Amino acid sequence: MPALPRAILFDLDDTLIRAYAQPEEAWTRLLNVFATHLDAHDPAAIERVRAAVMEEARAFWSDSAAAAKWRLDIPGARRLSVRRGLARLGRADDALADRIADSFTELRRQEYRLYPDAHATVDALRDAGVRLALVTNGAAATQRAKIERFELAHRFHHIQIEGEFGQGKPELAVYRHALERLGVDASDAWMVGDNYEWEVVAPQALGMRGIWYDPFEAGVPTQATAKPSRIIKRLSELVE
Ligand SMILES: [Mg+2]
Structure with missing residues (x-):
């Protein structure tokens, strides 16, 4: 010793x-499940959604006061990031965003x-x-x-x-x-x-x-x- x-x-x-490490791969996998709903029919289209969602999440978590609050509600934070990501792509759809975010939360939970x-x-x-x-x-x-x-x-x-x-x-x-x-x-x-x-x-x-x-x-x-x-x-x- x-x-x-x-x-x-x-x-x-x-x-x-x-x-929560290495989210890129998990997001790509999850977004592929929603490919039809997202009208994303090839890897490049999936990649655009993944990048938009993750950029929104990064912006979101880089505000330390907001982060301290949302750390206590990570599923809620994910919903907001996905909503903003879809909106950034000109495809705002809060109901779909929430389903995707909640699926991601469940996927991550299963894979701890x-x-x-x-x-x-x-x-x-x-x-x-x-x-x-x-x-x-x-x-x-x-x-x-x-x-x-x-x-x-x-x-x-x-x-x-x-x-x-x-x-x-x-x-x-x-x-x-x-x-x-x-x-x-x-x-x-x-x-x-x-x-x-x-x-x-x-x-x-x-x-x-x-x-x-x-x-x-x-x-x-x-x-x-x-x-x-x-x-x-x-x-x-x-x-x-
Ligand atoms: Mg840690």
Whole structure:
């Protein structure tokens, strides 16, 4: 076992479970199901719809105040992005947009997967005496359902969900509260996750180490000011 801190805070989505990563392929697959309704009869036509929807989603999520609100209603946010995407193409149809968005939400839900080394890594850390917290943004019911489905609750000493706690990452109060619940100082704790702002920049500002999980080898964002304390491509690297 390598040198470990007294506590580790883990992100949930796209860190312990694969949830929302790489949306391009999922959108293309889903939009093909609706090809007739969209009057999109070849790959180029599908691609135009996918690009319009994803551009609207990007614009939508880049407003951090709006994002903080809509994180608690991701299905609603998807409906809005698809409505705007169809409107951008001159094909506004809110009823169709909502059906497509809801189908995407269900497709993603069905395809959530635990990363294969997640349980073993978390259990090994716990067995080694590390205090563990799961710190996730999102709605209480949505996140609780994932925690249940993937048998995560009993593995952590503390679970903190944005929709229950009332604040989400990157608010520093979120990390401070988790550290307090674990009884550990920031300097004795790591945060592990895939979101650069939430799991590297903010925790480091508090004196924690920010371990960036980069399973698809996207690389450090070019505009990044903070440097990750460490980059891992697999969770099991934490215990090797
Ligand atoms: Mg994440």
